[in-house]
Amino acid sequence: MVNPPQVEARTADNDRELALLRRVALGDREAFGTLYSGYYPRLGRFLSRLTQRPELIDEAINDTFWVVWQKGGEFRGASQVSTWIMGIAYRCTLKTLRRAGGTATEPLSEDYEDTGTPELQAEQELRDWVGKGLRHLPQEQRTTLELAYYMGHSCEEIGEIMECPVSTVKARMFHARVKLRNLLPTLGGMTERGKP
């Protein structure tokens, strides 16, 4: 469970992103492109659990990075670069969803085509199933879990991103866990079945 290399990797990532952001603040478009390309897939997958409409995901990513371009010079390094960017992304996404009148209630897109091998099919089935479980959670609880488990943020960072006290993050995590235990009671069995 002890994982110092993970901590070192996070520090190295932050240093690299901070260097890019400093260049972005000076108007360096190449640095901006590198930062954008690094976040695009991660943000896309994170946001796809908040909305299934691809055009809204793209819009939210571009709104986020428009702010990064405009405000990069104001970042003082008080938090990790990723916490700062995710905070912007969270607010932009909520705004985009409100504007579009859409929430994360659209049906899950059935774009997991069979790819042939039983292993890949089992993987897809598991992802799909966990995804459906997550979608039954209220948006705040789902986002908390995504930020913790998919994006790897700490409790304090999630509070910063979602602009709420740490006690609220803990409460959301608590309720999300209790609900998922009821929604996905056989997660262990499913995992075992998924193994070749």
Place this chain on the structure above:
Amino acid sequence: MNQSDDAFSIHRRAWELIPWVVNGRASGEERRTVEQHLVDCGDCREEFDFQMRLHGAMNRPAQPEAGADAAAAASLQRLWQRIDEEEALPVVRRRASGSFARGLLAAVLIEAVGIAALSAALWTRDAPRQTVVAAAGAPVYQTLSAAPEGAAHATIRAVLAPTLTLGELQALLAQSHLQIVAGPSDAGVYSLAPLSVRVAVATQPALAQLRSNPGVRFAEPVDAAARPSP
């Protein structure tokens, strides 16, 4: 607190910490608390296993989407187009876009009216004691466009937002290689000049940097012809 209360409190704390151990963000002390508790608590072991499986399932790599890189490149292209269009707009109009900027403009106007009213009140109050023309014949009043004393080398005049912190102002000045040589005037105008005579600072780039900062409400070059000779 008796032993059973103590055990329950440790159980509750360990249960709460499990997700942060699972995602690797718990501190060393927190991790040890959970690890020690898991040895004796079957419920928490089961919960820990469940969270580990959930974490694993949420992090399984998605199938690589065909053309994902191309989609990212196209999306970035659209963003550049938007940024270029924004930057092509005149500064005032650019800042005036959006409801926030409209609100800000309204606030500035209200503030300007307030300053004007205050100035008028002060002028009326001080009028009996003021000598409009000094004994030597030089006017004691100063217009907004006139360079304040000590601003002989000023190349830029700027009005700053009250929200701009001292740290942000220092960073902005350092970035633009500028220093404050006079101000703020009664109207809140600062006179800025290059940091050092040895460092030639082009006015236009420095102006562009100031204008791109939301903490700067107004930045204009000092008309060289109007600037008093040093």
